[in-house]
Amino acid sequence: MNDSRFTPVDPVDLTARLVRCPSVTPVEGGALTLLTELLEPAGFECTRVDRNGTPNLFARWGRKGANRTFGFNGHTDVVPVGDAAAWTHDPFGGEIAEGYLWGRGATDMKSGVAAFAAAAVDFVRATPPDGAVVLTITGDEEGPSKDGTIALLDWMRTKGEAMSVCLVGEPTCPDRMGEMMKIGRRGSMSVTFQAQGVQGHSAYPHRARNPLHALVRLLDRLASEPLDHGTDHFDASTLAITTIDTGNSATNVIPARAMARVNIRFNDAHSSASIAQSLRDEADRVTAETGVTFELQVDVSGESFLTPPGDFVRLVTGAVTAETGVEPVLSTSGGTSDARFVKDHCPVVEFGLVGRTMHQVDERVSVDQIRQLKSIYSRILADYFA
CATH class of the missing domain: 3.30.70.360 (Alpha-Beta Plaits)
Incomplete structure (x- = not known):
């Protein structure tokens, strides 16, 4: 039953606040602290899983060992800005102009983290599910990736924590929202x-x-x-x-x-x-x-991996199509992502927004896409636990 006492989390505002955290790999920059301050009041049990100076966050709502545990994975670390003078807006300003939110990490992938964190908080508050929701967020995706998602998965294994399925929120769409999701990687x-x-x-x-x-x-x-x-x-x-x-x-x-x-x-x-x-x-x-x-x-x-088309892939595809009107292509293109580590833990797919400006000067993301991405993640959660 919906609970009107809670104000929905604005994913655009959360993205802007995350962008203002100067979290160039492997510096935490305040990003994981910010997320912890959002998640704990909503009932998430948050644990810092730092390893060798690399900051990581594990957050779980619900009972450990639940039969159904939906996981999200993402990163808050970003690549260096390069020549800051070449930017139209402060790369760590999180400014909104011309319908875009500007800054390093706006696309890759603080908007994705903000969207799934906002969706998860709103979902467990409004319709507490019969199961658990887990967020695994690293500060070492853009770097060596030795002590990031790998460290989180190692820690989870020792603590008896597990995800039934996992969605990685990396940008996956080349030009328009909804057109592509990843079901594997080379x-x-x-x-x-x-x-x-x-x-x-x-x-x-x-x-x-x-x-x-x-x-x-x-x-x-x-x-x-x-x-x-x-x-x-x-x-x-x-x-x-x-x-x-x-x-x-x-x-x-x-x-x-x-x-x-x-x-x-x-x-x-x-x-x-x-x-x-x-x-x-x-x-x-x-x-x-x-x-x-x-x-x-x-x-x-x-290593290469594939999550074969099945119930989980169909669930994500259906939610994307319902929210965007576009049926995503099931792709294995592109470089590597942390899904290459998650695939050894549970079935994993990737879906996120349009990634055309990631790692560029003047990296930016449409504010409408951030809101749309939260809606997609919210529908995925609702459909998974339905």
């Missing part, structure tokens, strides 16, 4: 190749073993052959050469060592381990041909 990994040859005079190449020739041969093979041609829900995997270096300033010396790095975004046809093995196999073939040896360093940001 994996991401970077591989560094260190090629070891034999130094020599460039006039006598037969007395040397040129690591650059071998490295270029290897890179050409890797870049020329597609990893795959896509799968049912994913585009084709990609490999991009991002740097080649020898540190050689001489024009007549064949260097002893050379280095190159590639970045790979891969779909669910692969794992990081299978790709790493294929790269090692190709490097071994080039070694057999040239005598140049390779060392590989593999850094994995996340």
Whole structure:
């Protein structure tokens, strides 16, 4: 039953107040304190789960271990502003002008956090559900991401806390509200190749073993052959050469060592381990041909994952369509997000507003979209617990 004693939380005002918190990774900047002051009076049990100087907040309304627990995930940390003088409005001013709320993090993703926090507070006050609502909010999504959502999930596991499903509030729509949600993400990994040859005079190449020739041969093979041609829900995997270096300033010396790095975004046809093995196999073939040896360093940001279309995906899709009149495309495009960690805990999808200005100078968000996003999240909660 609705309770008229409570004034609904204004997500636009909350976004503005969050933007005014200078929470550049990993500085908390007052953002999590602000959210705690909103959530605790509404009955949420709030716990700071800081790790290695990284600020994180866990908030739960309802009983731990409830049969149905709806989770939201997001971040309050932001990237640096760059040249503050290039901004039309103070990047930490949270100003509203021309129908937009301006500032660093307005799009990515303080508006998303404000929308789901406002929706959650209003929902549990007006219609207390048979279940629990959990908010996991980190200050380390834009940084290394080692002590953010991972730390929250580690803490939850030790405390017996769990989410049945989770919605990540990252911006997902390219141009208009409602047009896209994420049901998975590609994996991401970077591989560094260190090629070891034999130094020599460039006039006598037969007395040397040129690591650059071998490295270029290897890179050409890797870049020329597609990893795959896509799968049912994913585009084709990609490999991009991002740097080649020898540190050689001489024009007549064949260097002893050379280095190159590639970045790979891969779909669910692969794992990081299978790709790493294929790269090692190709490097071994080039070694057999040239005598140049390779060392590989593999850094994995996340594995690919998919939340198959089912009840949870349909619930979110239905709420988005009801509030926007647009049926969202089920996408796995884009880079990585903290959903790559949540997927090991429970089914996860992502939906948020239009992200066209995120990380840009003059980052801004339509105030109408913030209100619409709260309405979508409110409907998702109501439908989930119906």
